[in-house]
Amino acid sequence: VLATELLYEGKAKKVYATEQADVVRVVYKDDATAFNGQKKGQIVGKGSINNQMSNLLFSYLESNGVATHFIEELSERETLVRKVEIVPIEVIVRNIAAGSFTKRLGVAEGTDLTEPLVEFCYKNDELGDPLITDDHAIVLHLATREELAALRRQALEIDRLLQAKFAECDLILVDFKLEFGRLADGTIVLADEISPDTCRLWDVHTRKKLDKDRFRQDLGDVEDAYQEVFARIRKGQSQ
Numbered sequence: 001v002l003a004t005e006l007l008y009e010g011k012a013k014k015v016y017a018t019e020q021a022d023v024v025r026v027v028y029k030d031d032a033t034a035f036n037g038q039k040k041g042q043i044v045g046k047g048s049i050n051n052q053m054s055n056l057l058f059s060y061l062e063s064n065g066v067a068t069h070f071i072e073e074l075s076e077r078e079t080l081v082r083k084v085e086i087v088p089i090e091v092i093v094r095n096i097a098a099g100s101f102t103k104r105l106g107v108a109e110g111t112d113l114t115e116p117l118v119e120f121c122y123k124n125d126e127l128g129d130p131l132i133t134d135d136h137a138i139v140l141h142l143a144t145r146e147e148l149a150a151l152r153r154q155a156l157e158i159d160r161l162l163q164a165k166f167a168e169c170d171l172i173l174v175d176f177k178l179e180f181g182r183l184a185d186g187t188i189v190l191a192d193e194i195s196p197d198t199c200r201l202w203d204v205h206t207r208k209k210l211d212k213d214r215f216r217q218d219l220g221d222v223e224d225a226y227q228e229v230f231a232r233i234r235k236g237q238s239q
């Protein structure tokens with residue numbers, strides 16, 4: 001009997017059971033949403049690009065000592081990953097001011113931050129993923145104090161590694177969002193994806209936006225931007 005039970009369908013991915021209880025199959029979709037699902041569309045080829053790019057980056061992080069859920073790429077759109085329970089905290093790291101940071105704090109887009117900033121948001125669609133402090137996370141039982149410290153440390157290490165990788169591709173890593181998950185024994189590993197959906201990436205020379213902001217802000221050339229980023233990462237990988 002084929003174990004193809006759909007366990008979960010998110011905005012950009014579907015997750016299926018496999019024959020192994022601790023392994024799931026992720027299938028990436030071309031569907032795009034923004035502003036907490038208020039804007040909907042399709043980015044043709046996105047599923048395939050996000051899957052393959054995320055797998056390249058997760059392998060790179062693994063080889064640099066970061067524990068992730070990644071097991072094996074099955075096809076352009078499908079990957080086997082370790083089954084986790086997602087920690088309901090979106091961990092955002094910012095190197096340059098953009099997005100909600102500029103709106104909330106009145107800092108001009110493009111302003112360099114003097115050190116990387118880590119933000120925690122409560123992963124809750126109904127509430128619009130509100131920004132929270134460590135104390136909120138504790139009171140809401142989202143994670144322990146020790147886990148929060150580990151998330152922050154991991155996020156900063158991942159930022160350091162990703163900034164170096166993207167710099168090789170003439171890309172500036174402006175900011176990005178990470179999600180972590182707990183394995184059955186409670187160990188926390190990096191989960192979800194790292195892609196132009198979850199990172200802001202600017203061309204180092206022109207500062208052209210090469211990420212989902214092109215979809216959010218109706219800037220055009222959305223598919224081209226995703227393809228451009230993937231081509232640069234893939235080229236960097238083979239050198």
Ligand code: C5P
Nearest residue numbers: 098099100101175176177197198199200
């Ligand atoms: O919107 P904001 O400026 O807070 O986003 C910060 C970073 O986190 C951006 O790179 C954005 O793409 C990513 N993000 C995400 N999923 C969310 C919220 C933000 O991938 N739900």
